[in-house]
Amino acid sequence: MQEIETVLFDLGGVLVDWDPRHLYRKIFSDTAEMEYFLSEVCHPHWNFLHDKAALEFETSIPEQQHRHPEYHDAIAAWRDRWPEMLAGSIIGTERLLEELKRKNTVRLFALTNWSHQTWPHALEKFAFLKNFEGILVSGQEKLAKPDPRIFELTANRFGLDPKTTLFIDDSEKNIQQAREMGFATHWFRDPIRLRKDLTERGVL
Structure with missing residues (x-):
């Protein structure tokens, strides 16, 4: 060796x-809906694009809010309450x-x-x-x-x-x-x- x-x-x-669920368990009362949100709305690839600076919050948050208006506040929380993802x-x-x-x-x-x-x-x-x-x-x-x-x-x-x-x-x-x-x-x-x-x- x-x-x-x-x-x-x-x-x-x-x-x-780090896990977004640490935050989103506080936002969603329904676990299935939370998992849908984290797999289809603020999904892993979307997060990955931020990790390599292909997306910035200034545009990515409004774009997702436009696509998914029913989750407007939950999407904003990804930026505004991000530290709560850190346990x-x-x-x-x-x-x-x-x-x-x-x-x-x-x-x-x-x-x-x-x-x-x-x-x-x-x-x-x-x-x-x-x-x-x-x-x-x-x-x-x-x-x-x-x-x-x-x-x-x-x-x-x-x-x-x-x-x-x-x-x-x-x-x-x-x-x-x-x-x-x-x-x-x-x-x-x-x-x-x-x-x-x-x-x-x-x-x-």
């Missing part, structure tokens, strides 16, 4: 408990990050699909972000995982060798792309399995 010199973390779903950090992973920082034997970076318009909320809320030597944010680069160009950009900007970089992400598509590009990978499911992998690799 190749020695790991760098650990590259995804944020949402790995270190950050907090994933504590077990945050502790692993802090252990790695204290041990100081690997470099620590993050690569996240995140809208540049909502990224300031993350910087304000999560003190653990200071543990990273660098963070590449998709919305600031107008590229998003699993586009291979964002992995190339990350490696070039931070001077990473994919063969000695462990990439951690909860998305199978992102993991597959990183693996194809020569990164060591961990498909994140929970902090317990991540700790076991880091230990077996000699990182912890």
